[in-house]
Amino acid sequence: xxxxxxxxxxxxxxxxxxxxxxxxxxxxxxxRVLIIDDGLHTFRLGGAADVAPxxxxxxxxxxxxxxxxxxxxxxx
Amino acid sequence: MSALAVLVVAVLVVGCAAPVNQRLRTxxxxxxxxxxxxxxxxxxxxxxxxxxxxxxxxRAAAFSYGVMEALNDARHTNNRPLLEDVDVISSVSGGSFTxxxxxxxxxxxxxxxxRTTFLHExxxxxxxxxGRALWPVNWFRLMSATFDRINLAAELYDERLFEGKTFRxxxxxxxxIILNATDMSLGQRFEFTQDQFDLLCSDVASVKISTGxxxxxxxxxxxxxxxxxxxxxxxxxxxxxxxxTKAKAHxxxxxxxxxxxxxxxxxxxxxxxxxxxxxxxxxxDNIGLRGPYAALTSNDSGWSVLQKINQGAxxxxxxxxxxxxxxxxxTWDRHESAxxxxxxxxxxxxGPMDNYSFDSVQLVSDYFDRLRESxxxxxxxxxxxxxxxxxxxxxxxxxxxxxxxxIAFDAFYGSPDNDRLRRCLEELPTSFKLSGDQVELLxxxxxxxxxxxxxxxxxxxxxxxxxxxKNASIDPALVERACPAPPKATPGNPLR
Numbered sequence: 001x002x003x004x005x006x007x008x009x010x011x012x013x014x015x016x017x018x019x020x021x022x023x024x025x026x027x028x029x030x031x032r033v034l035i036i037d038d039g040l041h042t043f044r045l046g047g048a049a050d051v052a053p054x055x056x057x058x059x060x061x062x063x064x065x066x067x068x069x070x071x072x073x074x075x076x
Numbered sequence: 077m078s079a080l081a082v083l084v085v086a087v088l089v090v091g092c093a094a095p096v097n098q099r100l101r102t103x104x105x106x107x108x109x110x111x112x113x114x115x116x117x118x119x120x121x122x123x124x125x126x127x128x129x130x131x132x133x134x135r136a137a138a139f140s141y142g143v144m145e146a147l148n149d150a151r152h153t154n155n156r157p158l159l160e161d162v163d164v165i166s167s168v169s170g171g172s173f174t175x176x177x178x179x180x181x182x183x184x185x186x187x188x189x190x191r192t193t194f195l196h197e198x199x200x201x202x203x204x205x206x207g208r209a210l211w212p213v214n215w216f217r218l219m220s221a222t223f224d225r226i227n228l229a230a231e232l233y234d235e236r237l238f239e240g241k242t243f244r245x246x247x248x249x250x251x252x253i254i255l256n257a258t259d260m261s262l263g264q265r266f267e268f269t270q271d272q273f274d275l276l277c278s279d280v281a282s283v284k285i286s287t288g289x290x291x292x293x294x295x296x297x298x299x300x301x302x303x304x305x306x307x308x309x310x311x312x313x314x315x316x317x318x319x320x321t322k323a324k325a326h327x328x329x330x331x332x333x334x335x336x337x338x339x340x341x342x343x344x345x346x347x348x349x350x351x352x353x354x355x356x357x358x359x360x361d362n363i364g365l366r367g368p369y370a371a372l373t374s375n376d377s378g379w380s381v382l383q384k385i386n387q388g389a390x391x392x393x394x395x396x397x398x399x400x401x402x403x404x405x406x407t408w409d410r411h412e413s414a415x416x417x418x419x420x421x422x423x424x425x426x427g428p429m430d431n432y433s434f435d436s437v438q439l440v441s442d443y444f445d446r447l448r449e450s451x452x453x454x455x456x457x458x459x460x461x462x463x464x465x466x467x468x469x470x471x472x473x474x475x476x477x478x479x480x481x482x483i484a485f486d487a488f489y490g491s492p493d494n495d496r497l498r499r500c501l502e503e504l505p506t507s508f509k510l511s512g513d514q515v516e517l518l519x520x521x522x523x524x525x526x527x528x529x530x531x532x533x534x535x536x537x538x539x540x541x542x543x544x545x546k547n548a549s550i551d552p553a554l555v556e557r558a559c560p561a562p563p564k565a566t567p568g569n570p571l572r
Contacts, residue, residue: 001373001382001443001446001447001450003450005470016375017317017318017319017322017375017376018317018318018319019319019375019380019383020383020387021375021383021386021387022386022387022388025471026471028471030468030470030471031470031471032386032470032471032472033454033470033471033472034386035382035385035386036375036382036386037329037332037373037374037375037376037382038328038329038332039322039323039326039328039329039332040322040323040325040326041319041322041375042318042322057322059326059328061328064450064453065450065451065453065454065472066453066454066457066469068470
């Protein structure tokens with residue numbers, strides 16, 4: 001099992017392999033740790049197309065709930 | 077003249093065999109028989125309950141019936157039966173009869189009349205199946221290359237149990253029934269869902285339930301494989317899911333890669349794989365737990381539980397496995413001579429299945445332990461940070477409560493009566509013909525084992541703190557009738 005946080009300045013819906021996994025931030029604005037199984041996945045964010053990169057392939061491996069893999073998106 | 081008439085009839089009848097599945101003209105990943113298309117109707121994902129029913133002929137069908145009956149009696153908040161909260165039932169072989177019948181006929185199955193009809197009449201079809209195979213008209217039909225013993229069985233199941241219903245009839249409400257067979261070429265699980273049939277460019281909604289159950293219970297040798305047509309070469313504008321593309325592209329983790337490669341073979345090798353031959357689901361997974369395991373541990377499944385946890389939709393996950401495994405005691409090790417051919421064949425057809433079943437149950441249980449440990453570590457770490465006024469950790473989805481419950485005969489132990497009961501149950505044959513008392517004993521065993529299961533009681537208390545378990549027991553006289561003890565030797569009547 002893998003653990004991932006998706007960073008972006010705003011709260012956005014996270015899609016992994018085109019399936020919604022909820023938002024990247026919780027109600028208090030903290031990053032949410034998502035459970036994503038190990039392996040190669042495509043991450044993208046929903047909402048406005050002001051995200052860079054628009055999508056990225058990431059290999060999830062060797063993570064833990066206390067040391068999640070950061071997947072970083074920035075404002076385009 | 078009469079010979080000619082017979083020949084004409086035979087040709088007409090033989091020519092009638094039609095494919096069991098229809099072509100899907102246009103792929104649509106949002107419609108068809110899938111978990112996400114089923115209406116929730118008061119059964120949301122918050123309490124997510126999965127049942128897995130093993131194979132084992134009438135033994136498995138009656139045992140899983142007893143488990144469902146106990147779930148129907150297990151009332152929690154506002155007197156709601158836990159059975160109403162079941163989201164998914166994944167089944168194999170004998171267990172598939174109970175799962176599919178429940179999905180179609182629901183609570184009527186648990187009335188006195190419904191129980192008698194299902195358990196003591198409909199599911200006891202072995203003699204009729206043999207009779208049909210021996211009926212002369214069917215000899216001609218069986219001469220066809222596209223009509224075999226399994227098609228005869230499917231016809232019988234349709235008439236006796238499933239009344240012409242198709243998978244479209246399962247689309248009205250939960251639970252989501254997954255009937256599992258085994259793809260002979262891949263040696264892998266093949267499920268009767270639209271997610272699987274998309275790969276064949278075929279519409280599972282038009283497939284008869286009896287066909288899925290027949291494939292799921294096509295025990296090798298006794299029944300022939302069931303053949304479904306792969307329409308991929310004719311096309312349906314199929315779009316491969318992103319996860320499948322990614323899984324094929326990366327050999328690590330190997331299990332995901334192999335699963336992706338195998339699934340993609342229906343499309344990628346469409347010219348070589350124009351037909352798919354299916355055997356008993358027990359060959360790939362005899363307790364129907366591999367599909368749920370994939371959904372519990374990956375984001376790839378059509379009903380991924382991880383995805384639901386990430387979305388904050390799931391609060392509690394309960395997985396109940398009804399395992400009607402047998403254990404035939406042997407005297408092999410008392411003799412120097414090796415066991416004979418039939419003993420060896422019997423061992424190789426069931427031994428590996430039982431080992432694999434044990435592994436599947438352990439995999440789910442271990443996975444839940446790891447998830448629990450992760451959430452506990454997170455909570456401990458956050459408490460320590462809070463104590464020294466440190467930065468908060470990133471948030472996690474709300475804590476999820478996991479329960480893995482296995483119901484199997486070996487829970488009867490610890491007393492001579494229990495030992496006798498266990499041996500009786502474990503030695504019942506795998507067939508579709510058991511005595512009325514044996515069926516009643518199996519039903520009662522499923523009921524009692526669930527009600528008395530410590531893991532089940534823990535789960536029910538978590539669901540509803542006010543819940544109290546019901547008393548349930550098995551009448552020793554029923555055990556005696558189901559498995560009469562051999563007569564004892566007496567001084568005047570020595571037994572040889």
